[in-house]
Amino acid sequence: MINTQxxxxxxxxxxxxxxxxxLLQTEYVKVEFVEKLAILLSTLLIVSLIIIxxxxxxxYLFFSIAYAVEPLVGSLSLSFAIISVIYFGLIALLMVFRKKLIINPMVxxxxxxxxxxxx
Incomplete structure (x- = not known):
């Protein structure tokens, strides 16, 4: 007789x-997600602190350069204007190379x- 049970x-x-x-796979995905999220957030925090x-x-460096350049150009306001031009130059370089410096490393x-x- 065949057992049907x-x-x-x-x-x-x-x-x-x-x-x-x-259920185990779901728990594994949750743990892996939390781990990667923690790595991502800690990296963002460290990078933010370094940038600040x-x-x-x-x-402070540019302030000191402005005061050091002041005797050479004869005016404190002109030395601050020169520093502002340097800032705008750095911003322009950052905009030109944003893909290479920011987007590609982030991706x-x-x-x-x-x-x-x-x-």
Missing amino acids: EPVENFQQLYDDIKKYV LVIIALF RFLSNLFLSKNQ
Whole structure:
């Protein structure tokens, strides 16, 4: 006589295993997402802090350059104007090379972070 109970138990076990697998995969995706989000946010925080500190340092550096150039050009306002031209030049260079300096490294970082399999 053929036991009809066995296939039903096998299907129930298969269903339970698939359900457990799906739940484990969901948890794995959540953990991986949180890990990558933490890396992304910490990198953004570090880069933001570095940018702020560089801006402050450049501010004081250009102030000191303006006061150092003042005896050469004869006017403090003219030396500050020269420093302003230097600032605009740096902004123009940043705009011209924004893809090479900002966009490409950011895309490379994000693609390595989210698309690479580091298992």
